[in-house]
Amino acid sequence: MTLLAAAVEQPSCYSRTVNDWWCGAYLRDYRTELVDATVQHLLITVSAIGLGLALAFPLALMARRRPRLETGIVGFSTGLYTVPSLALFPLLVPFTGISATTVVIGLALYALTILVRSILDGLRSVPEEVRESARGLGYSRSSQLLRIELPLALPVFMAGLRVATVSTVALTTVGALVANGGLGNLIAEGVLTNFKAELLAACVLCVLIALLLDVLLVAAQRLVTPWTRTQVSR
Amino acid sequence: MRIFGDVWDFLSTGANWSGRGGILDYLVQQLLLTGTALLLAVLVGLPLALWLGHVGRGGFLAINISNVGRAIPTFALLALLVTADWPGVATFGPFGRAGIATLIALTLFALPPIITNSYVAVREVAGEVKEAARGMGMTGWQQFRRVELPLALPLVAGGVRLALVQVWATATIAALVAGPGLGRIITDGFANSNYGKGIAGAVVVAVVAMVLEVLAALAQRAVDPVPRAADPRTDDVPLRDALPTTT
Numbered sequence: 409m410t411l412l413a414a415a416v417e418q419p420s421c422y423s424r425t426v427n428d429w430w431c432g433a434y435l436r437d438y439r440t441e442l443v444d445a446t447v448q449h450l451l452i453t454v455s456a457i458g459l460g461l462a463l464a465f466p467l468a469l470m471a472r473r474r475p476r477l478e479t480g481i482v483g484f485s486t487g488l489y490t491v492p493s494l495a496l497f498p499l500l501v502p503f504t505g506i507s508a509t510t511v512v513i514g515l516a517l518y519a520l521t522i523l524v525r526s527i528l529d530g531l532r533s534v535p536e537e538v539r540e541s542a543r544g545l546g547y548s549r550s551s552q553l554l555r556i557e558l559p560l561a562l563p564v565f566m567a568g569l570r571v572a573t574v575s576t577v578a579l580t581t582v583g584a585l586v587a588n589g590g591l592g593n594l595i596a597e598g599v600l601t602n603f604k605a606e607l608l609a610a611c612v613l614c615v616l617i618a619l620l621l622d623v624l625l626v627a628a629q630r631l632v633t634p635w636t637r638t639q640v641s642r
Numbered sequence: 643m644r645i646f647g648d649v650w651d652f653l654s655t656g657a658n659w660s661g662r663g664g665i666l667d668y669l670v671q672q673l674l675l676t677g678t679a680l681l682l683a684v685l686v687g688l689p690l691a692l693w694l695g696h697v698g699r700g701g702f703l704a705i706n707i708s709n710v711g712r713a714i715p716t717f718a719l720l721a722l723l724v725t726a727d728w729p730g731v732a733t734f735g736p737f738g739r740a741g742i743a744t745l746i747a748l749t750l751f752a753l754p755p756i757i758t759n760s761y762v763a764v765r766e767v768a769g770e771v772k773e774a775a776r777g778m779g780m781t782g783w784q785q786f787r788r789v790e791l792p793l794a795l796p797l798v799a800g801g802v803r804l805a806l807v808q809v810w811a812t813a814t815i816a817a818l819v820a821g822p823g824l825g826r827i828i829t830d831g832f833a834n835s836n837y838g839k840g841i842a843g844a845v846v847v848a849v850v851a852m853v854l855e856v857l858a859a860l861a862q863r864a865v866d867p868v869p870r871a872a873d874p875r876t877d878d879v880p881l882r883d884a885l886p887t888t889t
Contacts, residue, residue, distance in 0.1 A: 490855040491848040492811035494818065494825050498844035501837060502645045571712065578715035582815060585832055592717060599721045599819050607725055611718040618713040 421605035434605040441594070446613055448508075449590025452580050453621070455512045457573055460519030467520070468527035469553075478528065485521035493518070493582040501586065511583035518579065519572040526568020530561030563636055566629040570622055577618040591617075648838025649845065658842075665827065665846060671738050672823035675816075676809045676854075678737070679748030683805060686749075687756040688798070695764025695794070696786045704761035711754035716812045717819075720747045724819045731820065738822030744813065751812050752805040759801025763794035796866040803858040810854055814847050824850075 421431030435442065471478035491499075496514045504510040534557050542556045581592030589596070591610040598607030630637065652658055659665045694700040723743035724731055734741025767790045775789040817825025824847050831840025 487852060487855070490807050490810075490851045492814040492825075492851060494811070494814045494828055495844035495847040495851070498828055498832070498837075498841045499848065501841060574709070574712045578713060578718075581715040581717040582818070584717070585818065585829065592715070595715075595718055595721045596818065599725055602725060604725055607721055611715070611722060614715055614718055615713055622713075 421603075427602070427604050429604045429608045431605045435609060438606070442609065442613065445591045445594050445610065446617070448588070449577070449580055449592075449614070449617060452508060452511055452515065452583065452588065452590055453573070453576050453617070456515035456576050456580075457519055457569075459512060459516035460523050460572065461569075463516065464520050464523035464527060468524045468531075471524070471528060472531060481524060482528075485517075485524060488517055489521045493579050494585060497583065497585055506586045506588075508583075508588040510586050511580065511588045515576050515579055515583075519576055522568050522572040522575070523565075526565050526571075527561065529568070530564035531557055533564050534560045559633075562633050563629070566625065566633075570625050573621050573625060574618045577614065577621060581614060645837055645841065648836075649842045652839050652842040653845065663826075665824070665843075668822075668824045668826055669846070669850070671736065672810075672813050672825075675737055675741075675744060675748060675813045675823060676806070679745055679809050679813075680752055680802070680806055682745070682749045683752035683756055683809075684802060687753045688760055691757040691760035692764055692786075692791070692794075692798075695761040696782070696790060698765065701761065701765070704757050708754040708758040711751060716747065716751055716815050719750065720744070720812075720816055720819045720821065723747055724821065740816065740819065740821040743819075744816040744821045744823070747816070748809045748812050752809045755804035755808060756801045759804070760794070760798045763797035763801070764790050766797075767793045792867050796862060799862040799865050803855070803862055806858050807851065807855055810851050 421428040421434050467481055471481045488496075493514065496517070497510055500510045500514055504513060538556060538560065539552070542552045547556065580590050581595055583589030584592035584596040587593065591614045594606055594610035595614075598604070598610060657664075661667065691704060694704055720743065723729055723746055724740050729740070729742035729746060731740045732742065733739050734745070737745060764786075771789060771793065772785065775785045780788065813823045814825040814828070816823050817827075817829045820829075824843060827843030828840045828847070831837060831843060
């Protein structure tokens with residue numbers, strides 16, 4: 409009798425026969441595991457976006473100077489984007505091994521595609537009159553770029569950064585292939601062991617991270633582009 | 643780098659290409675999955691989005707469905723479908739293990755680029771052109787069929803092209819949940835520390851992806867009623883609609 413009672417008291421999601429999708433006991437008992445996976449997920453995403461940004465700016469500025477280079481860079485990065493993530497990570501393994509570096513570099517390459525295009529489109533969205541006035545006011549080429557064109561390119565660029573960030577959060581899960589997928593590791597484990605509570609918790613956390621980072625970026629955009637808000641009241 | 647030798651050995655061994663579980667077997671399976679899912683998504687999404695664009699309603703939904711699609715990891719959705727009681731991992735005809743789950747996931751992820759691009763394409767046909775059509779006495783249907791649709795076609799085709807790339811990528815990821823397709827060669831290789839095999843599978847997947855993309859780009863150019871110069875900046879669709887979704 410006591411054995412039976414113990415079995416009944418056990419949280420329903422740990423039982424093979426019940427296997428609930430949602431269960432508070434799992435979230436409590438495996439808190440450290442969930443937190444670790446979430447932290448790894450965030451670290452991979454942020455490093456990938458950071459690396460992507462560090463590469464995208466010089467590439468975009470170079471591409472703007474030379475149109476032929478732009479065709480090459482945009483063409484190459486678009487071609488790269490057609491390679492599925494599950495194929496891109498293995499192609500990097502000979503160089504970076506089974507490590508988080510492989511995932512970060514792969515994701516940075518995807519982010520790069522979106523970022524280069526949105527920087528170029530942002531710079532192209534600056535009105536010609538504004539450029540001319542800046543020149544007329546005696547701005548040098550570099551200060552015109554830094555103080556006039558880049559700030560005005562921000563709204564278009566930030567839209568691209570949001571797309572890149574949200575995509576990267578989702579793609580990080582595929583890193584589970586090389587055992588470095590943040591919450592993707594938990595998803596893979598959940599499928600393998602048919603543990604529904606772990607699977608759903610990881611999926612929900614993943615979407616929440618994407619939403620959270622998106623909201624943060626929208627807030628950051630409002631802070632750095634105060635002039636876009638006054639335009640509405642015209 | 644011995645690993646490149648392993649990759650070459652795997653790819654140059656005829657036995658790895660033929661037979662059950664060979665590269666060609668999986669390749670046919672994945673092409674079949676990709677084609678079916680794309681067809682389903684076009685049948686469902688295209689009429690809906692074109693109609694919404696024509697009457698100018700549902701714009702919020704049509705634009706934002708792409709943003710939602712990007713935030714949901716393909717891997718997560720596949721995992722949920724496969725683990726659920728239905729559709730689960732049941733084999734489905736020529737589509738293989740977890741065939742139904744994979745088809746559902748592929749179709750769902752093909753819808754956002756098709757819907758967003760088609761909606762925007764019809765919406766953004768110049769107002770003067772639509773007015774002229776109305777002025778000539780065209781009915782709503784004639785206006786759509788003879789004016790809006792031909793002008794919107796390149797952008798609509800652009801959406802289908804993005805969907806194709808997306809579906810191919812998602813079909814590859816299906817292997818992470820032990821589903822069908824070429825990704826199996828990658829996941830099998832990695833699961834057994836046979837990295838040569840895993841990387842060889844990745845090479846095949848990447849090459850086919852690029853071939854599909856080139857074919858789709860040619861098809862997109864063919865349906866353009868106003869042929870343009872081969873400058874990627876002018877024949878590409880505007881940034882917001884052209885940004886690829888998650889792969």
